[in-house]
Amino acid sequence: MNLPSCCEVNDKMADPIISLNDVTKVYDGGTRALNEVTLSVKREEWTTIMGPSGSGKTTLLNIIGCLDAPTSGTVCIAGKDVTGVSQAVLTKLRRENVGLIFQQYHLVPYLTALENVMIAQYYHGNTDEAKAEEALKGVGLGHRLEHLPAHLSGGEQQRVCIARALINDPAILLADEPTGNLDQNNGKIVLELIRRLHEEGRAIILVTHNPDIIKLGDRTIRIVDGTVEWDSTSGGTANGE
Amino acid sequence: MAIVSVLMASAVITALFTVSLGVGDNIAQEFSKYGANLILEPQSSTIPIGLPGVTMGSVTEQRFINESDLWLIKTIPWKVNVRGFAPFLYQVVNVSHGSNAQEAVLAGTYFNKTISIHDPTLPPDQQLFTTGVADVSPWWKVTGDWIKDQNDTTSAMVGSKVAQTLGLSPGDSFRVSYARGQNNTAETNATGLKVRGIVETGGAEDNQIFVNLPVAQELSGRLGKVDTVQVSALCIRCPVEEIAASIKEKIPYVQGTSIKQLTNAEMGMLGKYQSMMALITAIALIASMLGIFTTMTANVVDRRREIGLMKSIGAENRSIASLFLTEAAITGLIGGVIGFGVGIGLAQFIGLSVFSTTVSLRWEVLAAAIPISIGVSLLASALPVKRATAVEPAIVLRGE
Numbered sequence: 001m002n003l004p005s006c007c008e009v010n011d012k013m014a015d016p017i018i019s020l021n022d023v024t025k026v027y028d029g030g031t032r033a034l035n036e037v038t039l040s041v042k043r044e045e046w047t048t049i050m051g052p053s054g055s056g057k058t059t060l061l062n063i064i065g066c067l068d069a070p071t072s073g074t075v076c077i078a079g080k081d082v083t084g085v086s087q088a089v090l091t092k093l094r095r096e097n098v099g100l101i102f103q104q105y106h107l108v109p110y111l112t113a114l115e116n117v118m119i120a121q122y123y124h125g126n127t128d129e130a131k132a133e134e135a136l137k138g139v140g141l142g143h144r145l146e147h148l149p150a151h152l153s154g155g156e157q158q159r160v161c162i163a164r165a166l167i168n169d170p171a172i173l174l175a176d177e178p179t180g181n182l183d184q185n186n187g188k189i190v191l192e193l194i195r196r197l198h199e200e201g202r203a204i205i206l207v208t209h210n211p212d213i214i215k216l217g218d219r220t221i222r223i224v225d226g227t228v229e230w231d232s233t234s235g236g237t238a239n240g241e
Numbered sequence: 242m243a244i245v246s247v248l249m250a251s252a253v254i255t256a257l258f259t260v261s262l263g264v265g266d267n268i269a270q271e272f273s274k275y276g277a278n279l280i281l282e283p284q285s286s287t288i289p290i291g292l293p294g295v296t297m298g299s300v301t302e303q304r305f306i307n308e309s310d311l312w313l314i315k316t317i318p319w320k321v322n323v324r325g326f327a328p329f330l331y332q333v334v335n336v337s338h339g340s341n342a343q344e345a346v347l348a349g350t351y352f353n354k355t356i357s358i359h360d361p362t363l364p365p366d367q368q369l370f371t372t373g374v375a376d377v378s379p380w381w382k383v384t385g386d387w388i389k390d391q392n393d394t395t396s397a398m399v400g401s402k403v404a405q406t407l408g409l410s411p412g413d414s415f416r417v418s419y420a421r422g423q424n425n426t427a428e429t430n431a432t433g434l435k436v437r438g439i440v441e442t443g444g445a446e447d448n449q450i451f452v453n454l455p456v457a458q459e460l461s462g463r464l465g466k467v468d469t470v471q472v473s474a475l476c477i478r479c480p481v482e483e484i485a486a487s488i489k490e491k492i493p494y495v496q497g498t499s500i501k502q503l504t505n506a507e508m509g510m511l512g513k514y515q516s517m518m519a520l521i522t523a524i525a526l527i528a529s530m531l532g533i534f535t536t537m538t539a540n541v542v543d544r545r546r547e548i549g550l551m552k553s554i555g556a557e558n559r560s561i562a563s564l565f566l567t568e569a570a571i572t573g574l575i576g577g578v579i580g581f582g583v584g585i586g587l588a589q590f591i592g593l594s595v596f597s598t599t600v601s602l603r604w605e606v607l608a609a610a611i612p613i614s615i616g617v618s619l620l621a622s623a624l625p626v627k628r629a630t631a632v633e634p635a636i637v638l639r640g641e
Contacts, residue, residue, distance in 0.1 A: 067553055067635040088557055091634075095555030106550045123555035164554065 016040040016076075017171060017203050018064055023073030025059050025226075033059035035226040036073070043171065046204040048214050051223035057207045058176065060223065064205060065174045066094040078171060095124055099165030099202075101194075103177035105157040107149040113160045114145040117167050124168045135163040139193055155186025162193050166202075173197055175206040179213070191216060243540075243569075243618070246532025247576025248583065251614045253525035255584025257518045258606045260591050279481055281306065281314075281470040281488065284496040305330075305466035308454070310492050314472065315358050315370050317487035323474045325376020327351050328467035330457045336450065338407040338415040345403045346449045347417055349457020349467075350374045352388040374451065377471040381446070385411030385438030391453060397434040398451040401441040409436050417450065419460045430460050472497070526617055533621035537569065541629045545636060552634035562626050569622035570615050577614025581607050 018041040025034040033056045041047050041064075051057050062068035063075060066082060069090070074083045078097050082090060107116045117132040136145055139159035149157055158178060165173060175194060179187035195216060198204045206217065214220050222230040283306050306328070314326055330349040335342060351373040358368045375387065388396045397417075399409050409415060418431035434456075440446055458464050474484045485497025541548070548561055585602060592600040 062635045065553075068633070091552065091555060091557050094553070094634075100553055106546065106553075108547060108550070119551070120554045123551070123557075123560060168555075 015043060015079075017043045017078055018205075019074075019076040020063070020070075021074040021076075023063060023070045023075060025056075025063065025068070026071045033226055034063070034070070037223075037226070037228055039221070039228060039231075041203055041205065043203055044198070044201050045219060046198045046206070046217040048217035048220045049205065049207045049223060050209065050214065050220060051229075055223045056226040057223055059226075061174050061176055061205065061207055064172070065098045065100060066090040095168065097171050099168070099170035099173045101158070101161055101165050101173065101175040101178045103180040105149070105154075105161045105181075107157055107160055107164075109149055112146045112148055113141060113152065113156075113163075116149070116160055117164045120164045120167050132163075132167060135167050136160065139163045140189070153186070155182050155189060158182060158186070158190050159193065162190065162197075166197060170202065172203045172205065175204065177208055178206065179208070179210065243533045243536040243572045244576040244579070246529045246536065247573050247614050247618050248580040249532075250525045250529030250617060251577045251580025251610050252584040252587055254522055254613060255581045255606055255610045256587035256591060257522055258609065259585060259588035259600050259603050260595075261515075261518055262603050262606065278500045279472040279474050279485055279488075280498050280500065281472060281485075281492075281495045282468075282498070284489075284494050305463065305468060306470060306492070306495055308458075308465050308467050311467075311470065312356050312358050312370070313491040314470070314488055315356075316360050317484065317491055319474065319484045319487055322484065323472060325372040326470050326472040326474075327372065327374040327377045328454060328470045330454060330461070330463060330467045332419055332457060332461045334417040334419045334450070334460070336403065336407060336415060336417050338409055338413065341407045343403070343406055345400075347419070347457055347460070348449050348451050349454040349460075350451055351454060352391065352451075354391045354454075377473045378442070378446070380442065382441045383438040384441070385436065388437050388451075388453065393453055394456050394459075395433070395435055396437040396452070398438045398440050399436050400447040400449045400451075401439055402447040403450060404436070404439045409439070411436050411438055417460070421462055430462070432456065432460060470495075526613075529617055530621040533569070533572070533618055534625065537565070537622045537625035538628065541565070541625045541632075544629075545632050548629050548632040549634050549636040552632065558630040561630050561632075565622060565626045565629050566619060569618045569626075573615035573618030574611065576618070577611040580614065581610050584610070 018039070020037055020039045023034055023037045023039075024032070026032050035056075037056075037060065039060075049057050049060065059068065063070055064077070066077060067090075069075075070083070074081060076082065077093055080093070082093055085093075107113075108119065111119065113136060114129070114132055117135055118127055118129065121127045121132060133142070133145060136142060136159075139162055141156060141159055141163070144152060144156060144160075147156075149160070152160065158181075162178075173194070178194065179190055182190060191213065194204060194206070204217070206213065208214070220230075220232040221228055283304055308328060311326070311328060314320075314323055317323070327350050332347050333344055334347040336345045352375070353371060353373045355369055355371040358370055360368065375381070383398070385398075388398060390396075397415075399407075399415075404410070407415065413436045414433060415436065416431060416433050418429050420429045434450075434452065440449075440451065454467065458466065472484075472488075474481060481499035485499055488497050489495060551561060551564075584606075588600050592598050
C-alpha cells in the first residue's frame, strides 16, 4: 500500500498524526453531519471532543478512525492521504494505526476476555497469547482471562475493550464515551488507564459529555451542527480558526 | 435450523440414491420377474441343409426349432443379458384321472436343464448353463414342488384348472395319451404321470400340463424338436430387438419377437422412476437452500454488530466471508453426515415398503451426499455472506 503523503495541510502544527481539511460528510438521506471541518491532531496529544447529541461527534470519530469516508475534503492519517481509498486500504490503515474504545464495549459474547483481545491480534496477523494476557493484566484483569463478557462487570468489560484496543500498539486511540455506562469508581479506573496510554505516547481522541474529563485532556473541541464551534488551542469560535 | 435444512436434503438425497443404486441395480431383475420378453419361433417352413458351399437340398414343412441349436442363444454378443430361456413343445392330450377325463395342452419344457455351450472361447465354468421355465416364468404360483430333475420322466406340473376339473392334487397319479396322426385313428402313445405341483398363473398355464421336454417329445414322436423358445433377455440399456437379431444370426431359421408391451412398460417405469427421483431431489435441494438462505440471512442480520465490530478492529471482507462460509460448510458437513444416517434409515423403509427388500449401505452415496450438502449450504449462503461483507464498520460507533 503506497498512499500519497499529505503533510502539506493548511495547518501550522508540525508532524500532525491526524489532519482533516475541509471535510464534509453528507449521508444518503441528505443529512449533513459534518460541514467543512478542518482539524489537526498532534502525536501524543489528548483531544477531547464535546458537543450536543447529533452534532457530528461520532461521524468525526468514524472518519478519523477510517470507519467511514468523507463526502468531500481531505483526510490524512499518520501522514498518509486516505481520501478516496478503498475499504480494504482503510481497514489495513485502521488495523495498524487505530485502537477503538466503545461506550457499549462491543465484546464478542461467545468469546472469553482473552479471546476477545486475541481476535484483534488475529486480524492483525500476529496472535500472541502471552502478549494478550499481559495486556489484560495491564488493565487489572489477569484473574478474568477465561471469563465470558456476560460474567464481567461493566467496568471489567470496558477494560477488556481497552486491552483489545491497545494490543496492536496503535498510535491513535479513539474513545467514544468510554465512561458513559460506568459508575464513578469504574469510570476513574478506565480514565486512569487512558491517561497511562496517553503518557506512553499515543494520541487520544475522546468523545464525552462529562465536563470533568475535559480537564484530563490537552485540548478540547466543541462541535455544533457539524462544524468546529470552539477549539481550546486557538480560542477560535468556528472551524478551528 | 440451517442444519435441519441440510439434514433434510441430505436424507432425501441419500435415501433416493441408495434406493436407486441398491434397488435400481436390481430393477431389471425385478422386471424379469414378469417373465420372458422374447419369443423365438421357426421363421419359415423350409430350411436349407448341406455343408458349407455344398447345397444338398432342403427340408420342407419344418415348423420346429431344433433343440440341439438352443445352446447358440448363449453365444450371442449380448449373452450375459440372456438370463434364461425355456423351450416349449405343445400337444393336445387326453388326460384321465379315475373316472374323470378331459383334453388338455401338454407342454414339454425345461425345468432345471443344464446345457453345454460348445464355445471353446468361453472359460470352462461358462460352458455349462442351467436354465428352465422358472427363469422365464418366475411368477408361477406353485402348490407342491417344482420338477427339479431334468431326467424325471414321470412327474408333471398341472395347471390349476386342469387339476380342479380332474380332482388332482400333488402326489396324485394320472394318465395322458396322445393320438399321433389325424382323425384320432392312428397310433396312440400314452404314459402315466404323477402330480408334482399345481401351477396357478391366472393365464393359459392354468389349462396346461407341464412335463420335461423329452416326455413330450417322446409322446408326440417329435424327438429333438420344440415349438417355441421363451427367452428372458433383459437389460436396461440394450434393446431387445438387437438381442433378437443376434440370435437370428446364430440360428437363422428362427425369428425373435419381442414382447414390446412389457419392454416398453419396463423402460417407461424406469424412466418415470428416475424422473421422479430427480424431481424429488431437486425439490429437496431447493427447499434446503431456501431454509439455509433464510437462516443465514437472519444470522447475518442478528450479528450485524459483531460483523461491524470485527471490521472495526481490522477484519477484511474476506475474513468475514471466510467466517460465514466456514460456518456454512460446517453446517453442511454436520447436516450432511446426520442426514446420511437418516437417509439410510429412510432408504431401508422405502426398500422394505415399496420393493420388499433391504438396501445395503452405499459409501459412494456418502461420498456424494456430503459434498452436495456442503455445496448447497455454501451456495445458499452466498447472498447472506455478500450482505455480511457489506455491513459498515461505522455502525458500532453509531450504535445501530
